Amino acid sequence: MYAGESRKRPVTVASLARMKAAGEPIACLTAYDYSFAALTDAAGMDVILVGDSLGMTMQGRETTLPVTMEDIIYHARCVAAARPRALLMVDMPFMSHSTVDDALRNGARLMKEGNAQIIKLEGGREQTEAVSRLTGAGVPVCAHLGLQPQSVHKLGGYRVQGREADDAEAMVADARALADAGADAILLECVPAALAARVTREVDVPVIGIGAGADTDGQILVLQDILGITPGKTPKFSHNFMAEADTIQGAVEAYVQAVRDHRFPSAEHSF
Numbered sequence: 001m002y003a004g005e006s007r008k009r010p011v012t013v014a015s016l017a018r019m020k021a022a023g024e025p026i027a028c029l030t031a032y033d034y035s036f037a038a039l040t041d042a043a044g045m046d047v048i049l050v051g052d053s054l055g056m057t058m059q060g061r062e063t064t065l066p067v068t069m070e071d072i073i074y075h076a077r078c079v080a081a082a083r084p085r086a087l088l089m090v091d092m093p094f095m096s097h098s099t100v101d102d103a104l105r106n107g108a109r110l111m112k113e114g115n116a117q118i119i120k121l122e123g124g125r126e127q128t129e130a131v132s133r134l135t136g137a138g139v140p141v142c143a144h145l146g147l148q149p150q151s152v153h154k155l156g157g158y159r160v161q162g163r164e165a166d167d168a169e170a171m172v173a174d175a176r177a178l179a180d181a182g183a184d185a186i187l188l189e190c191v192p193a194a195l196a197a198r199v200t201r202e203v204d205v206p207v208i209g210i211g212a213g214a215d216t217d218g219q220i221l222v223l224q225d226i227l228g229i230t231p232g233k234t235p236k237f238s239h240n241f242m243a244e245a246d247t248i249q250g251a252v253e254a255y256v257q258a259v260r261d262h263r264f265p266s267a268e269h270s271f
């Protein structure tokens with residue numbers, strides 16, 4: 001939503017670009033079913049993500065790796081049934097885009113079967129050809145840099161990425177390459193706030209952050225984390241908005257308002 005745009009009008013990929021240009025924060029949240037998608041949409045969310053985090057939040061798996069195309073399409077269809085005004089973003093599962101042919105076939109499935117309006121895929125410059133072919137074919141793409149949970153076994157855990165100077169430079173170069181390849185947005189997960197601010201300045205496409213500080217074009221969190229119902233430990237970058245709300249609807253609205261008013265994230269949620 002950018003200044004002057006009717007709140008009732010559906011959010012599109014073009015809306016996100018206009019919001020970046022206008023300096024209007026983009027509020028994003030995951031949802032995995034019809035009821036929460038409807039509630040989240042009524043709270044005024046700009047983007048709803050059917051994330052592969054559903055492997056953990058919905059299925060109780062230890063990582064996102066077991067999530068299948070069938071799983072994510074099932075949840076995307078449940079969310080799409082709410083006919084949200086929000087832009088519907090859907091994650092490409094682990095190993096669903098490791099070849100360009102797979103990326104094209106599976107990206108098309110998320111749109112045709114899952115009703116995705118934009119797909120998100122983890123990876124850096126090695127994904128540029130897939131991004132270019134997908135966007136060239138009319139599939140909007142959000143690239144996902146920084147902490148890539150599908151690489152947890154390669155990374156050795158869920159850790160902040162880009163702390164060393166050479167890793168930071170590589171991330172900036174990846175962001176540029178993906179934007180040049182046609183990516184419509186970039187998501188940065190678990191990166192130092194200063195690095196995220198630099199990527200946000202240096203690329204033309206909207207940058208959405210999670211654990212990436214306050215100076216990105218938008219914020220995203222996981223639904224269960226903002227409701228305080230994630231079993232076990234929640235990431236440092238999340239905040240339980242139920243702590244100050246009486247209802248689930250109120251908590252989701254408080255999150256949207258905190259993002260719009262630049263009150264979330266604060267330093268305690270950032271690296």
Ligand SMILES: Nc1nc(=O)c2c([nH]1)NC[C@@H]1CN(c3ccc(C(=O)N[C@@H](CCC(=O)O)C(=O)O)cc3)CN21
Pocket residue numbers: 052053056057064147149158159160190222224225230234235236237
């Ligand atoms: N409930 C939930 N919330 C998420 O944000 C989330 C998921 N699930 N599943 C998929 C990924 C995994 N994510 C995670 C999981 C753990 C940390 C974590 O524990 N991070 C440490 C930072 C460690 C460091 O300082 O390097 C933290 O204390 O927050 C981060 C991201 C983000 N995503």
Ligand SMILES: CC(C)C(=O)C(=O)O
Pocket residue numbers: 030049050051052053054091187189210220221222
């Ligand atoms: C945490 C967000 C960015 C995500 O990719 C997911 O929910 O799967």
Ligand SMILES: [Mg+2]
Pocket residue numbers: 051052053064091
């Ligand atoms: Mg994901």
